[in-house]
Amino acid sequence: MSKKTPIKPYKLKNGDTRYMFRISLGTDPLTGKQKNTTRRSFRTIGQAQLAYDRLKYELHNGTLKKQQFNTYQDVYEEWINDYKGNVEKSTFDKTTGLFKNHILPAMGDYRVEKINYQLCKKHVNEWMEKLVRFNMVKFYASKVMDEAIKLNLIETNPFKLVETPNKRIKNKMEIYFTREQLIDFLNCTENEGDFKKYIFFRLLGFAGIRKSEAFALTWEDINFVDNSININKAIGYSKDxxxxxxxxxxxxxxxxxxxxxxxxxxxxxxxxxFEKLQLLSFNVNQPKQLVFQNAENKHFQPSRTWGWLNKILTEYNLKYMTTHGLRHTHATLLAEAGASLPSIQQRLGHSGKDTTTKTYIHVTEKMKTDTLDMFIEYMDY
Known part of the structure; x- marks a missing residue:
């Protein structure tokens, strides 16, 4: 690739390479400022070069049509194009789903300069009535208005003025088992006789890992010598x-x-x-053998866990719980056992951006062991 080429590579979070370019559109006669545009998400250098040459030709001949941003939908299209290159495919699909199902039907046709506080408040209240995670919908709807500010279409973001209660979020966070409830749930799961499901739920309750992390585990991640598990990957899903x-x-x-x-x-x-898979003629000596495999010795759909969990809760008349609630359970029981906040955050794989965590340079091996010892002594199961 020539050093003078306008085509530049960049990496997605999953390691894939994409290509982009930035080109000058000349001087804006109204402001006297230089105008530029960036195009990205090209899969090959050739695709990017073709788009660059076409744009340059249209500029030279005066045939380039000025991009218009009249509606919220127009601005969304601009924002989502950049967003796509900066997140995982699974995250992108979830986000576009929120827009398709909730945000664009409500706001897509509005002229962006006409969107005010009253309109934003109206739709946030509607989302709050229908959705548990309404704050996430508001967050992404607001992102498009931030993009409109960058495009000099508006000066302020009215979504930032809309206050929302935290009541539903608090209720959601309260879904966890007590020590006795967790032990009761695991005993009921063991009674079902499905050893795979029993160890899966025990691992979530005693390690606090995410179900997507559990389903990505391979046996080479399990260290039976020093009794540790290496959490280094997760399962994602995309429509493509x-x-x-x-x-x-x-x-x-x-x-x-x-x-x-x-x-x-x-x-x-x-x-x-291993005994069961060998009877089915699967090669269990492969280096990436999954700890939790489906009937074809492949990854489980993470959504499968709800059926497993609901069956046990219903059959034994246990407290309502979600699979992710077992992770909240582990965090809560760690705190009750006396573990420190940074130790809990390290164990659960939180980002650790709060002020308390920033006072610690790192979590030592002794802190990791002490955290586990506190938990096991507290659980006594």
Missing amino acids: NGLYVKSTKTGETRIIKMDSKTMDILKTWQEKQ
């Missing part, structure tokens, strides 16, 4: 590619110390799994 392996939510790897009983149960599960 289906299930795929991606980095963890924060993009970081963490080592979780585990209690000997859970590791012994994991070892028993490995033996049972």
Whole structure:
């Protein structure tokens, strides 16, 4: 690639390479300022070069049509084009789903300069009535208005003036088991006789990992010598590619110390799994053998866990719970056991951006072990 080429490569979070270019549109006669435009998300250099040459030709011949941003939908199209190159495919699909189902039907046809506080408040109230995660919908709807500011279409973002209550968020965060409820749930799960589901739910309750991280685990991530698990990947989903392996939510790897009983149960599960897979003529010696596999020895759909969980809760008349609630359970029980905030955040793989965490340079191996010891002593299960 020539050093003078306007085509520049950049990396997506999943490691894929895309290409972009920036080109001058000349001087704006109204402001006297230089105008530029950026085009990105090209999969090959050739595609980017073709788009660049076409744009340059239209500029030279005066046939370039000025891009108009009349409606909220117009601005969204501009914003989503840049957003696509900066997030995982699974995140992109979820975000476009929010826009398709909730935001664009409400706001897409509005002229962007006419959107005011009253309109924003009206739609936020509608989302609040229908949706649990209404704050997330508001967050993304506001992002498009931020883009309108960057495009010099408006001066302020009216969504920033709309206040929303935290009541529903608090209720959502309160979904967790007490120590006794977790033990009761695990005993009921074990009684069902499905060893895979029992160790899966025990791992979520005793390690606090995300279900997407659990379903991405391979046996080479499990260290039976020092009783630890390496959390270095997760399962994602996109409409184009289906299930795929991606980095963890924060993009970081963490080592979780585990209690000997859970590791012994994991070892028993490995033996049972290998025996069953060999009978089905699967190669269990492959380096990437999954800890939790479906009938085809491939990744599970993360959504499958709700059926597993709901069956047990219903059959044994247990408290309502979500799969992610087991992660909240682990965090809550760690706190009740006396673990420090930075130790909890390290164990759960949180980003650790709050002020308290910033006072710690790192979480030591002793802190990791002490955190586990506190939890096991507290659980006594």
